[in-house]
Amino acid sequence: MQSEKITKLRKKERKRPYDDACGLAHALELVGERWAMLVLRELAYGPRRFSELKADLPGISANVLSQRLAELEARSLVRRVRLPPPASVQVYEATEWGLEAVPVIASLGRWAARSPLHDPTLPMSHVSFMMSLQTLLSPERSRGMDARVGFKMGDIGYVATLCGGRLAIERREPEDCDATFAGTPMQLVAAIHGGLGLETVKVTGDMELAKRFVTLFPLPPKIG
Amino acid sequence: MQSEKITKLRKKERKRPYDDACGLAHALELVGERWAMLVLRELAYGPRRFSELKADLPGISANVLSQRLAELEARSLVRRVRLPPPASVQVYEATEWGLEAVPVIASLGRWAARSPLHDPTLPMSHVSFMMSLQTLLSPERSRGMDARVGFKMGDIGYVATLCGGRLAIERREPEDCDATFAGTPMQLVAAIHGGLGLETVKVTGDMELAKRFVTLFPLPPKIG
């Protein structure tokens, strides 16, 4: 049949479609390729440059990153923006709709953290660390708490604002914070999720608040 | 260095790891391969046989399905079960932890349905259809409503129980239902999400309830 041939050619153009109206199947056509969700994760708290993305996605090659960004742009998840002078650099930012996928993929991460195969000693980007705070915040333990906590990881700063049982994250230099943590993402993970206390990280500001803050993010129980 | 060689070999054993402690990266190592999440979706409402899975995942080949099931089993998301006599057939069922990923991937589907590239005219499995009901149920529109609605798609039956703003799904023959819909998943999608009314599907039982029921699942607005 001629029509079958045409259908087959169509499929070849769109490289490997799932012929499935299910939203999940479409999600996988949008962000199902290797690295795609991780690229989106890195854009969760604001625009990033190509070299930052490459540096924070250990193992991705430049050509694959380039291809993923182009695909995400074509699918309206990412925008390519040239910052105004004097910066004049090009950055990639998630669209509003792209950002709506972030809480969902974060939930996927919380689910996966229960796997016995999960290795928390691997390196972690600062974005992953901040996302883990948002994802693992215990509503019970943080009930009634208001605080503004800063983080400094290398030359990247974040501010986490705890209010009404929610944790809002901004990527900016820590200012006007009740307490501030400094260290590598891995050291901060050890202190907060690993329950190792505050020996390995630098804390400034309200030490009592810092001590309480690190207890607000219990790891989900392992399966088994 | 000797240690570097060993690390490289380790990586080769685990085929293509993301060296990333982020939960999301681990999630993608668990269910990030092509077809894996769709296989898990098909197990959402109970165990299935190999041939059913192959039939409901259009385009998957037997070797890939076989490999995915083996991987999901090795990762504790899926169990291989031999039904007791007289059935004596082998089925695959999601583990409890595997089932916990289902609401998350369903949310991913709801997010993706807002894409302008989404094509709702493609075929859809009965599992996808039932999952779309759970995912798209409007809490406002269903407030205070209690109902038991049956679905019959080919030889597969489901019962959806609406109670307290939640929709529980069981895969069993429709019995004791206030109303029952019969048709193909695509016809039912057209009636419920497409807003085409009830012309294309067969309805038995409380017609007034059926008319109200089909309004409870508004599609999320397209982006653009």
Add this chain to the structure above:
DNA sequence: CCGTATCCAATAAGATACTG
């Protein structure tokens, strides 16, 4: 420095045939 383009080797996916 910011990417894009090209080439190559390794792997994963797809198609098809085949066996208990």
Add this chain to the structure above:
DNA sequence: CAGTATCTTATTGGATACGG
């Protein structure tokens, strides 16, 4: 029916070279 074996094709990763 329930897969396995085999072959072909597509995608990925790594290295490197190249233009803005």
